[in-house]
Amino acid sequence: MITPTITYHEFSGSADALRDPRTASPQDRTRRALILTALTLFIPGGAQIAAGSRALGRAALAVTVGCWFLLLLGAAFFFTMRGVLLSALTQPFIMWVAAALLAGLAIGWLLLWLDTFRLIRFATLAPGFKPIIAVTLIVLITLTSGGLGYAAHLVNQGREALSGIFSSGPSIPAEEGRYNFLLLGADSGEGREGVRPDSIHMISVNQDTSESIIFSIPRDFQNARFSEDSPMRQVYPEGYNCGNECIINFLYTEVTNQYSHLYPEAQDPGAEAMMEAISGTLDLSIHGYVMVDMGGFSELIDAMGGVTVETSGWVPYDGRHPETDRWGDWWFEPGIHTFNGDQALSYARSRKYSSDYNRIQRQQCIQQAMVAQFTPQTLLTRFTELMQASENLFETNIPQSQLGSLLNLAVDAQQHNPQRLVLGAPDFGPPSELFSTYPDFDRIHARVDELIANEGQEEETEDTATPENQAQENSDQDQTEPAEDSSAGSAPGPTPEHSDPAVSGDMPPADSDTAPAELTQPDGSPLTMEYLIEAEQAGNLAVLEEAARDNNECTPVRG
Incomplete structure (x- = not known):
């Protein structure tokens, strides 16, 4: 009983015994193997400093400290300057560097594991312990080096996917403190000639407060106006007003097939014309568009789970x-x-x-x-599934350089309930009034201005809810969103x-x-x-x- 205790203390206090297991007992060699394995897992380079090449160990330890510093710095940025962090992490060069760094760390950690296996002196271990340490090393190598290698693959895959989806142009500045983006749900269903955007929404986000407004345009909306700088004014100077052949979701196909020459520098002439039509209709500048292929829409939702x-x-x-x-x-x-x-x-x-x-x-x-x-x-x-679905699902002219800041704005926008306005029934009267067929643009512009002016009132009324202002709150809601009874009554x-x-x-x-x-x-x-x-x-x-x-x-x- 005394001899093992003395031997263990001698081993614990002897650097020679740690570096050369031949002087240690079988029990100490087992403990030594566990210590070296734990050091490589939690302090990469620690095993080499204790029992191998100290130069290699110091280099690995320096890399480990550097990685922990980067992680802590990233965490600090996430809680204090999230927009800056997201902007950096979505840049192609940064993503390439991150993928290369992760791949290098995976290789370096693998080399440390192999060297740790050598330092353990597998042949000197007790026969019953050999399979245990072998399986443990294989599992840890898979989790550490394998995990880093897979992360490098995901980052590189994301870099390629984002470069294929987003443009490479300069960032788009906000106008009057707002970002306005057109969201089109395009469908090229059976029996149709070309693509038609059946789902048309314009999302307007306040840059400072992150509050948003969703404007929905019925697909059969007629007489849409074009913005002042639109080349389509040469064709339709009074708006898209040729009757039932000029409902808004026909515009995309018409411009693509007949008037693409008016947009010689546009990536998608049909989408550009849709932006100009919705901009003129709402009297708001539109900064970009996202077109979603409704045929692949289900893939993205499946990828999200x-x-x-x-x-x-x-x-x-x-x-x-x-x-x-x-x-x-x-x-x-x-x-x-x-x-x-x-x-x-x-x-x-x-x-x-x-x-x-x-x-x-x-x-x-x-x-x-x-x-x-x-x-x-x-x-x-679900990163892999999302990237695979997104590559074939989205088309946009939003620059990748702005992706991070817009993602940050989208995260903040989740904290607010958006206001909504439909350019038709019931927000502009019952279906019998045919507002979508004969729109009153002065009324539309007045409602748009009213919704923008109403931003912030929801938070204010929640903080100062009193019997006196409750009636005003209900009145504001009636003006900005359709009531449930109203929407129900609009259905046939x-x-x-x-x-x-x-x-x-x-x-x-x-x-x-x-x-x-x-x-x-x-x-x-x-x-x-x-x-x-x-x-x-x-x-x-x-x-x-x-x-x-x-x-x-x-x-x-x-x-």
């Missing part, structure tokens, strides 16, 4: 009948859903039995859900002469003071998808329209 939203109303979409397997309408029921890519696309696109306004609201909801749930954890855990639901009380659950007439009763089947049981399918087969449109009436109501669920 899906999106979660809470919905109201029933939303029809194409699917196969659960019993007959025939192709027809399925329905998303009200409640919380985590949609995969195809489901999210079907949910956002649906307009059957409801209205274009409901469709626009659902599109906005899916977009907000993607922003709200696009967290750093999502980026880190059943009229009293077409309603069926036995089927609709004896619903009372909808009014501003009484919420509609929950829809039920004739026997009082809740609605089901199977019942709605049967109602469709029976041609009972009143039931279907009533079920879909409130399907614009959607709330993103934050991750």
